[in-house]
Amino acid sequence: MTALASTAPRxxxxxxxxxxxxxxLVASCVIYLCVAVFAIWILLPVWYLVVSSLITPAQLGVKxxxxxxxxxxxxxxxxxxxxxxxxxxxxxxxxxxxxxPAIGQSFFVSSVLVVLNLTIAGLAAYGLSRYPFxxxxxxxxxxxxxxxxxxxxxxxPFFVAFRVTGILNTPxxxxxxxxxxxxxxxxxxxxxxxDQLPREIEEAAKIDGASRLQTLWIIVVPLARPGLVAAGxxxxxxxxxxxxxxxxxxxxxxxxxxLAGFQSVQQFNWNALAAATVMSMIPPVVLVIIFQRHVVGAxxxxxxx
Amino acid sequence: MAASPLSSNALTRDDRRFGFRLTAPAGILLAVLxxxxxxxxxxxxxxxxxxxxxxxxxxxxxxxxxxxxxxxVFWRSAWVTFLFSVGFVVLxxxxxxAMALLLNQPFxxxxxxxxxLIIPWATPWLMIGILWKWFADxxxxxxxxxxxxxxxxxxxxxxxxxxxxxxxxxxxxxVWRQASFAGILLLAGLQTLPGDLNEAASxxxxxxxxxxxxxxxxxxxxxxxxxxxxxxxYAFLQFDVIFAMTQGGxxxxxQVLSILIYRQLFGVTQIGLGSALAVxxxxxxxxxxxxxxxLLYARGSQPA
Numbered sequence: 367m368t369a370l371a372s373t374a375p376r377x378x379x380x381x382x383x384x385x386x387x388x389x390x391l392v393a394s395c396v397i398y399l400c401v402a403v404f405a406i407w408i409l410l411p412v413w414y415l416v417v418s419s420l421i422t423p424a425q426l427g428v429k430x431x432x433x434x435x436x437x438x439x440x441x442x443x444x445x446x447x448x449x450x451x452x453x454x455x456x457x458x459x460x461x462x463x464x465x466x467p468a469i470g471q472s473f474f475v476s477s478v479l480v481v482l483n484l485t486i487a488g489l490a491a492y493g494l495s496r497y498p499f500x501x502x503x504x505x506x507x508x509x510x511x512x513x514x515x516x517x518x519x520x521x522x523p524f525f526v527a528f529r530v531t532g533i534l535n536t537p538x539x540x541x542x543x544x545x546x547x548x549x550x551x552x553x554x555x556x557x558x559x560x561d562q563l564p565r566e567i568e569e570a571a572k573i574d575g576a577s578r579l580q581t582l583w584i585i586v587v588p589l590a591r592p593g594l595v596a597a598g599x600x601x602x603x604x605x606x607x608x609x610x611x612x613x614x615x616x617x618x619x620x621x622x623x624x625l626a627g628f629q630s631v632q633q634f635n636w637n638a639l640a641a642a643t644v645m646s647m648i649p650p651v652v653l654v655i656i657f658q659r660h661v662v663g664a665x666x667x668x669x670x671x
Numbered sequence: 672m673a674a675s676p677l678s679s680n681a682l683t684r685d686d687r688r689f690g691f692r693l694t695a696p697a698g699i700l701l702a703v704l705x706x707x708x709x710x711x712x713x714x715x716x717x718x719x720x721x722x723x724x725x726x727x728x729x730x731x732x733x734x735x736x737x738x739x740x741x742x743x744v745f746w747r748s749a750w751v752t753f754l755f756s757v758g759f760v761v762l763x764x765x766x767x768x769a770m771a772l773l774l775n776q777p778f779x780x781x782x783x784x785x786x787x788l789i790i791p792w793a794t795p796w797l798m799i800g801i802l803w804k805w806f807a808d809x810x811x812x813x814x815x816x817x818x819x820x821x822x823x824x825x826x827x828x829x830x831x832x833x834x835x836x837x838x839x840x841x842x843x844x845x846v847w848r849q850a851s852f853a854g855i856l857l858l859a860g861l862q863t864l865p866g867d868l869n870e871a872a873s874x875x876x877x878x879x880x881x882x883x884x885x886x887x888x889x890x891x892x893x894x895x896x897x898x899x900x901x902x903x904x905y906a907f908l909q910f911d912v913i914f915a916m917t918q919g920g921x922x923x924x925x926q927v928l929s930i931l932i933y934r935q936l937f938g939v940t941q942i943g944l945g946s947a948l949a950v951x952x953x954x955x956x957x958x959x960x961x962x963x964x965x966l967l968y969a970r971g972s973q974p975a
Contacts, residue, residue, distance in 0.1 A: 400773050401784060408787045411806045411847065414813030418805070429827065431816035490697035497682060497690025505698060512705055514956040516908050518932050519949035520708035522715060522942060526724060546704050549697060578689055607795030609911045614937070622797040626915055629801055636805055643798050654793040655786055666859040666894075 419443065419640035426637060442641035464624060465642050472620040473649075475540045476605035479548055480598045482541070487552035488594065492582055494553070495560035496568075506557070509550040517610045520546065528615060539615040544608060548601045555600065555664045559593030560586070596664030599657045606650050621646045709953075715946035722940040735947035744923070744931070745948070751838065752927040755913075756906035756959075758842040759849065763902050764895070766846065767853025772887075774854065775861040785858070791851040800915025803844030807831055807916075834924035837917055841925050845912045849905060853898045860894030861887070896967040903963045907956040928952045 389397075413433070418426060420438040449463030494502050524543050528534040533542075563586070571581045587594070609622040618624040625646065628639055654661055682690075716735050718727040739745050774785055791799070807814045809829025818824045830836040864887065872882050888895075910929040913919065919926035919934070926934075932952065935945030 394778075397773070397776050397778055401778060401780070404770060404773060404784065405787060407847075408790060408851070410813065410817065411802055412790060414806050415802050417813075418811075426811050429816070430819045431811065431813050433813070433816060486697045486700065490694040493690035493693030497686045497693070499687040499691040499694070502690065502694065505694065509701070511957070512701065514904050514908070514953065514960055515705060515709060516929065516932075516949060516952050516956065518910070518929055518936070519712050519946075519953050520705070522724065522936065522946065523708035523711040543704070545700060549701060549704075553697060578686075603793060607797070609795065609797040609914075622795055622911075625801055626797055629804070629915065630918075636811060639801070640805070643801055647794050647798055650795065651790055651793040654789050658786065658789060662855055662859055666856055 415640050416644060418637055419644050421637065423635060423637055442635075442637045443645070446638050446641050446645070462638070464618070465621075465645070468619065468621045468624045469646065469649075471537055472606055472646075475537050475544070475620060476602045478537075478541050479544055479605045480601045483545070483548050483552045483601050484556075484594055484598055487549055487597070488556055488587075488590075491553050491556035492560055492586065494557050496565075497578075509553055512550050513547070515546070517546070521611065521614050524611075525614060535616045535619065537619065540605075540608070540612055540620065543611045543615060544605050547608075548604050551604065552597050552601055555597045556590070556593060559590060559597075559664065563589055592660050593664060595657060596660035599653055599661050600664065602653065603650050712946045712949055715942055716950050718943055720942035720946070722942070724940075724942050728943070731943070735943045736951070739944060739947050739951065747923055748926050748928050748931040751923070751925065752907065754838060755842060755845075755909070755925075755927055756903065758839070759845050759906040759909070760899065760902045762842065762846045763849035763853050764899050766850035767898065768857055768891075768895070770850060770854035771857035771861055772883075774858050788851050788854050788858075791848045792855060794848065796845075796848065796909075796911035797915050799844055799848045800841075800912040803840065803847065803912070804831065804916040807840045807844075831917055832921050834921050837921055837924045841913050841916050844916060845906075845909060848912075849902060853902065856898050857891060857894055860891050864890050892967075896964065899967060900960050900963045903959045904956055907952065907959055928955075 414431070417431075417433065417435055419442050420440070421432065421435045422439060422441070425432055425435060425437075446462050446465055449466070493499075494506060524539075525534070528539045528542075533539050567585050567589070568581050571585050572578075576584065607622065608620070609626065612618075612620045613623040613626065616623070618627050625639065625642060628634060628642070714727060717730060717732060719731045719734075720726075720728045770788065774781065774788065778784075794802075806812055807830045809815070809827055809832065812827065812830075814830070815824070815827040819827070828836075830840045868886050868890075869882055872886055877885070908929060909927065910933070913925050913927055913930055914933070917925045919930040928948065929952065932945050932948045935941050935948060
């Protein structure tokens with residue numbers, strides 16, 4: 367207690383002087399009040415979701431909602447994970463049995479896209495950055511414009527083409543169609559990253575007799591690793607989050623359309639849906655928090671272009 | 672020493688060809704995946720496409736567009752899209768700016784607070800819709816519990832089945848995500864602001880507002896333009912959150928254009944009409960983005 371009380375003001379004053387001037391007590395109070403409002407704004411819906419996933423349907427019906435539940439249970443997670451949907455009031459849907467496969471498919475689609483896009487976009491971005499050709503500016507411009515093409519405007523032809531080729535309702539339909547938005551994103555981010563890398567080492571390698579491809583592979587790829595990681599995380603995030611293509615082109619193959627389908631079933635269990643939603647939120651959130659620094663840097667560089 | 676190809680404009684023809692070859696796979700892929708379907712959709716929009724979509728059907732010229740532009744459903748939906756967009760863009764940008772300014776201040780736990788900012792942004796749009804649908808639900812909702820606790824209401828209210836509040840709640844849900852995105856980008860912009868600029872200004876007697884108005888805001892302008900343009904595009908193309916929360920209802924209270932197109936294409940399978948709508952939406956999104964750039968840069972050219 368006393369230890370806490372003695373360290374807190376010291377850390378506070380250190381933090382305050384970091385800005386160059388001592389902050390007044392009133393200013394500090396205002397700031398901490400704002401921080402509290404900020405934290406509540408972010409955490410309240412998340413807290414509601416997490417609590418919902420940890421209580422029983424009976425507790426859920428209590429008014430007002432038990433923000434601090436008296437008892438918690440992991441039954442919702444268990445029933446979703448084991449797929450034992452019968453006795454838990456899941457209604458007519460078998461979401462429990464399909465959630466883990468959907469998570470697996472989401473991982474598969476996202477991972478294949480990351481590898482594919484880092485290769486194709488990486489080559490393109492390097493070409494645009496170091497060896498601009500006639501029409502490369504136009505290409506960059508059309509990439510930026512492609513971000514405003516509504517998914518809904520191009521889904522029809524995809525649907526027809528995938529039905530004809532027989533890959534409708536397979537992960538490949540998504541891996542192909544997701545390129546529409548992940549590839550431009552990856553090219554923009556990586557081009558920007560390559561632009562910021564110093565070119566002296568590449569020139570030295572060239573003078574030492576390395577070919578352009580050798581230079582790319584031996585010198586640039588290791589230097590660009592943080593940029594590649596950031597672009598990879600963002601591609602993964604986009605693919606993991608995508609809903610519309612997956613809704614139209616597959617039968618609830620990945621997580622988002624599965625959850626959406628579960629939600630619209632007449633008899634369902636919000637506690638179990640909450641548990642499924644929590645589990646599906648964890649991979650992207652954890653991934654971004656781990657690579658926070660890289661990702662935010664790449665995001666700003668890519669977006670500001 | 673001869674000019675090195677990497678650092679000068681003196682790229683050889685062979686270098687340029689190399690650059691072209693590196694870019695070609697991505698270029699071809701994007702051309703096939705974007706240009707072909709877009710062209711087909713424009714073609715669909717000019718034909719009376721049969722419901723099964725097996726053929727283009729008879730060519731009807733701009734008839735689909737005249738039908739769309741002459742229907743009250745379209746204008747009602749365009750109006751809802753406009754309302755949604757204004758609320759979404761203004762709130763996302765302003766709340767994001769406020770968050771960025773706050774998280775740029777030194778305080779205990781700032782690192783943790785910045786990590787919190789990541790959560791809404793990293794959460795898939797659809798799950799944000801699901802989360803907020805139940806948060807605002809009339810029988811189990813946490814929002815009602817909070818309002819009850821604060822004494823703002825006396826009983827649970829079903830916000831999403833009430834046409835007057837449904838649109839507002841979908842905006843709040845979408846803003847919950849997008850404000851964090853704006854906050855992340857703007858905070859990154861703030862962190863590049865040299866501290867001595869503010870210090871010099873405060874030594875000269877500039878107060879908090881003057882420093883914000885004359886130093887911080889001009890510094891952030893490029894980032895603010897970017898964020899606002901992205902918000903405008905996200906607003907026009909938003910589908911997931913509204914689909915998860917209301918599917919366009921109650922009635923047509925939240926039927927934005929993307930939901931209307933979805934219904935035309937997959938609900939009533941009027942492919943020609945739906946495609947015309949989709950083309951219109953694409954142009955609106957593009958125009959919205961361009962107009963926003965123009966407006967914001969025009970204002971930026973005034974002396975601050």
